[in-house]
Amino acid sequence: MDTFPGFNPSRVTGLPSLRPEIASLPAYVPGTRAEEDDTAALASNESHFNPLPSVLHSVFSAGSTINRYPDAASSSLRDKLAEQLGTTSKEVTVGPGSLGVLNQIITAFCRPGDEVIFPWRSFEAYPLVVHLAGASSIPVPLRPDEGHDLESMLAAITDKTRVIIICTPNNPTGVPVPHAELEDFLGRVRSDILVVVDEAYVEYATAVDTPDTLALYQRHPNVCLLRTFSKAYGLAGLRIGYAVAAAEISEGLRKAALPFSVSAVAQQAAFASLDARSEMRARVQAVVSERERILPALRAAGFNIPDSQGNFLWLRCTDEKREELLSAFGAAGILVRGYARDGIRITLADAKANDRVLTILTKQESSQIRN
Template sequence: MTQHTVAALFRRALDTVPTYQPGKQPAVVPGLTPYKLSSNELHLPPLPEILETMADVPNPAGYPDPTASALIAGLSEYLDVPTGHITVGGGASEIISALARVTTETGTETVYPWPSFELYPQTAALNGGTLKPVALTAAHEHDLTAMADAITEQTRMVLLCSPNNPTGTSIKQDNFEAFMERVPSDVLVVIDEAYWEFCTDPDALDGLAAAKAYDNVVLVRTFSKAHGLAGFRVGYAVAQPHVITALRKAILTFSVAQLSQNVALASLHQVDVIQARARSVAAARDEFVTALRSQGWEVPDAHANFVWLPLGDLAERFEDACIAQAIAVRKLTDGVRISIGAPEAMQRVVDIAGKFRDDNDPSSRTKTPAIQPY
């Protein structure tokens, strides 16, 4: 089969879809424990209640509940919204992809911040839409004024990420409300709050309240991050019933396995513990930010379970320096994202960062602070 024939098999939209670039793996270094700080995973161990639920494996010959009725009922009680305002999917990623499928086609536009979650341009382009990325501000935050300016009659969806992946900055509530005053009612606004449990910004956008207040807003959250269930692939959306009805047509039936539904519900029953653990991660994050800033690094305000270093041309060299010391971090565009992990891992990154800064700016000799156990 010729190359021309193979290309003819696929939709033209595929040519515009960015290819996902996986992060590098840490080197094997004798005497050093390797740490993966590149995927924003929760490094804390599973709760005992989760392990108990995992041990009770449903009959694999049977299909899962296609309506996820027990999990949605639990979410309904927790979120204080009717069940008709909620749906679940195989992680937040499947829900965002489904939102693109119900809004995007050739001739339509999707507006999104950049840099942000890599899935946004991938899923919008795959559905034939035109991509309209809007650069972040100098403070690495959403430029909501510019995003509103980018909306045209062809815009069908706007994606927001708060806290933003990879920069960790949050959207302010008053800025969001001003933004929504400029958004037409026939444009769907998606609020991706994958990291909301870690957010300590008192002025941050309340995505749940927005989903209740606006007919054209959908909130997307996940059990992957603070709940530590990334491997079970469970996300959920909250919106008005007409949005949920459309979403349910685009989310694959049986996409959330029964064990995943059971584990997510068990974790929801431990939400107070989950949120306390998220606060401990946030405290460790803030300590890490303080350590980096004391070395002279520019670090944006961080409100997720990771920290962003805007390194420009030095980003790949810093990533490689971490890899050489058995630490995997994530280079994205012109910076490096570092997930919060065990204290030993964070101390090693601080040590690497101090030496890296000295090697690249000898006029600024750094003093490396110690990361305290948590």
């Protein structure tokens, strides 16, 4: 093809510059994908169950409308969620997974120079979305028992603090924040700070002191609840989650959303999932039963594992032990999630897959596992 006279492509050396926040942003590292049929995919906290038949039927039905734009407001789903949660639809925001909604939250509330406090280690996307907004991350180390250090989080509050994230049960440790501790914490946070309670794994929580976050939300207008259909409902591939917040806050979150970011297929699948809650609970109970079976067995083998309330277990270990275990799991065709300087997270699946995990771990010397 002819070029403009005098134009020499080889002389073009400069390119448009990325924003510094983007150029320095580390990429989110997803869990390793299974490539073989006999691989146990336990790295991403996905549901190991196939989609529910009623939900799959709704997906097929919604597929006939993909030539049209979806309802940008997710109106029917918001009405359904509000009915089940005891709120109004104006208090509900639907987005592409709970992470997508969190991105809307940070976009709506944070400017460059603002600060966001969150526990660490926790969900590794937290610092990414904060950095993307140009705000500053204030990670607060977990307590030795892997729980949130709420006192230190309170001490980290400054006049620049705009958002605090609480993750309960915490990912990747599985440790929840007890109701009384969370209630006391909320009573001591300034009312102009948004407290986001990320409950991606709330359906798996069975502890008696699991926080009643809807009740806390009713008493604290600066609380925002964040939930997802990706885990217990098994819709990870459709990307749909939601937030519950005061109507004025929710309106702002919807304004911060990318238009048509939640497909009609995802909306219909989520709607059908809410009608299939009893089936979802049965599946959750199967995972909880496996959690209650595996935890004592690993502790008997010498591993110090916290009482997870999620669909996963956490092994705190040195980098040397982490690499040793990752190698052993990989050789056995088991995919787990490793975290540099911290440990390994293992998703719970069916009994056969979980027994494979037990076989690997019970062969290991547990002396290098640190508290």
